Amino acid sequence: VPLDPLDEATTATLAARLRNADTIDPELAARLWAETEGNPLFVIEVLRAGVSPDRSQAALTPTMRAVLGARLGQLPDGARRLAEVAAVIGRPFSVGLLVSATGIGEPALVDHLDELWRRRIIRDQGLTYDFSHDKLRAVALEMLSPARRRQLHRAVAEAIAVEFHNDLDAASAALAAHYDQAGMVEPAIDAYRVAGARAVAVSALDEAVTMFRRALSLLAELPPSPGRDALELAIQIALGSPLVALEGYGSRGAHQLYERALSLCRKLHRAVDPPILRGLGLARLQGCRFDECSELGQALVDHESHDPIARTEGRYLLGVSAFWRGDLARARQYLEGAIDAYDVSHRHEHLALYAQDPKAVCLVRLAWVDLWAGDAGRADERARSALELAVDLDHLMTLWYVLTYAAIIAAESEDLVRLAELLGDAELLEKRLPMRYLMIVGEALRGWLDVCKGSPGGIDRIVRSVARSRIDGESLHLTYTLLLLARARGMAGELREGRAAIREGLSLSHRRNQGYLEAELWRVDGELAYRSGEAEAAAASLHNAVELASQQGAGWLELRALHSFANRFPDQTVREQLGDLVETIPSGHDLPAFRAATDLLSEPG
Template sequence: MITSWATRLSSASVRQDIIERTDEIPLFVEEMTKAVLETKSEGEARRTTGNIPSPAAAVPASLHASLMARLDQLGPAKEVAQIGSAIGREFSHTLLFSVASKPEPELASALDRLISAGLLFRQGVPPYSSYLFKHALVQDAAYGTLLRRRRQELHARVATALEQHFADLVDRQPEILAHHLTRAGQAERASDQWLKAGQFAASRSAYAEAVSHFDRGLSLLSSLLDAQRDRQEIKLQLAKGVSLSNANGFSSAEAAKAHARAHELSDKIGDIDSQFTAIWGLWTFRRTSDWNAARQLSDRLLSLIEKGNNVGLRLEAHHMGWTTHFFCGELAPAQEHCEKGRTLYEFEQHRTHAHIYGHDPGVCARTLGAWSAWLLGYPDTCSAMAAAPVRASAPPG
């Protein structure tokens, strides 16, 4: 005897309706088939398929409605699905437990129901398990049922849990915390975390990713107070400019634009350190096409460092000096600046300059110093520089 569900699916018209109205999208085919199997007669099955809009352009909305209906049938498990959707497409049991604030038996029961309903996959054994929404559309459907205030509350709780209990994850993937702070409406903290995420990406030479993170941080600044906004924008624009230079070359007009904006703001608030870094970025751009303009910027920086005792800034001013003189064919002053740079450079103190200014000044001073010595007719000096230990001027490892 043919079972009732087999009878309903044996109808050619029902099967054809499922195929046509789901546009053969696998997840939608499955959702539609489940809906048909839950009917009590072939007539009801046909009405169910008939309620799905056609043509295929309407499929995404229909699929979303189908998933929403399934979530509504889950009772308390729906809330767990919502919490998981705020965490992400994939999440760990321990993080969910930290955010949900539910007794373990209650949480386990809800998760089992979501898995039985085919909305979640589980890998491993609780509490060492992880969960994955069957499809991004399932996550979206669960997330879409949350009111704005509830979403912000959940993202704030996720951010707190990450900071308190998952420091290693935040260190490895700082953009995760940045995302949740952004969704929580905490613009100031989120912007700063996007800066950290971009700096982390840049340290791994993932410059396109870094620029994307910096742009996310910049997009949040409108809600900050003026002085606070200017200082944060300077940091983001400077970091973005360096990553754009490294990604697209020193002639990058976008990098120059970022440094020009940072220079404008640093002049406005009188921040010498930021002025210095912004001028450095503009010099980097100018030296690709106009060495006279580059020389003026270099001289300005050498003048600027006279106002303070910052060894790092003095090192980078000489860095610009030796590069400018060398490529203008002025070898003696270039070598003089290289000597001063090597004297000032300390690996542990100045290793971060590679990420701030684009490359390591210790390596550059040793290289251009050796080239200058060779071209000036001192091959022994050149050889000695080339053979010297590089630890003192090695780039960050």
């Protein structure tokens, strides 16, 4: 007697009763319904076989195989062969595609379809049909011999090519899968490349990585040749953009990819392609090897191709590596140069090959230079312009980058309202594209915001971020998260632990020549040392902070350092230095750091 399928709630109720329970886990119930589609027999069989919510166990049992195989085996030859083709096409399938793949005229084919429909093998879905249960399709595929399956995949691929002849790219993912299963290696590689590029264009990055990696796997089946190596190089370059968006340039996968691409260039006796130089440069940057990053940036600027896109990307590398070293003047020079050289007509190439828009990225990094130099108002304007551009682009990696650095700028400006807004936007973005290496920084900033709001769990969030930085190899921002941790420890009265974080941050800064934060690390150390009763050490640290900030032209950091020094160690000379500096600060007069300095100066000396 045919039974109608149960709905999801009734499936869960049946499963609970079979387990002698009142209810079952909601995730298990959802998987059970997805696996059985409400077929009562299948519910019983799957529960007997054992099923977990995480899809770690197969749900096609021997009894289910036997039942479904018998149903398919009872079909007339024409209907059974049509079911085989439909199974190869996948779910759902159209009459037009079946006609093209089988070569059967539509009237005869409709008779076979009606037979499948009457026997509840398939169900009508308006313009398409589908198997009444996915397990039917799985068993139909299992019943095909390898040779017959390859033959059908080839026929289906050819049918798709005919149906989508006006826009083959739109069907590239399906074509790639069928060519692959048909054993047609070279057409499959071509289709996977197109499908990967289309996935990148819509920020479907996991899908893009899967497509490009499958193309690389198939390349192993081709005989060695310069042509094969050139094709691999092109695919490696294409894979770089989505891979680094997901894993970061410092990941092991990105490192291996760009080193392999470099070796292919050498093997082919050709100049290293600009995307490879840029990828290697950012990998060096993530590893805090700033001089090497600068060399690769200069190589991009001087590349024999005279490619304006490469020159823009090279200036970006030179600018950010200079910033991390604490060379604000050179950072400004190169970042402004990249923005000036940017040509909007090349935007697509920047996004496809380099995974981000350089104008938006350089604007937000220039905003940090502005803040450190003492122009907080200009920094805020640039950061907002960068964010507006990134939002208009709706390019997720660019948006992630800009949001992260705009949030850092808000935190360092002590603008907690703006920081909360940006972190809220980042949380929404995480649902569209989780970027693990930037999320580590975001976690520390959320912890800092919690600390500033008096939440006791904020320090734990920063601690987790620091730990993840070490585990995941996200070393570029480790000094910054350690600074946040030290500040948070200080606010909690944990002075010894705070100074330990500072010592680690200073040690990293010295070893890596990462000087952009050194003045602020010394300032916070001075504050913590003073509160610990170590006046001499505090004075030495604050002196270091003032000297370093002055040398770097970091007016904002010098303002903070001089304020701390004058506040802890009243001295007329220091007050005069602070007063002179305050006169040169063009904006940010409503921010806490500036107000604290002017309030101190207004007190009797």
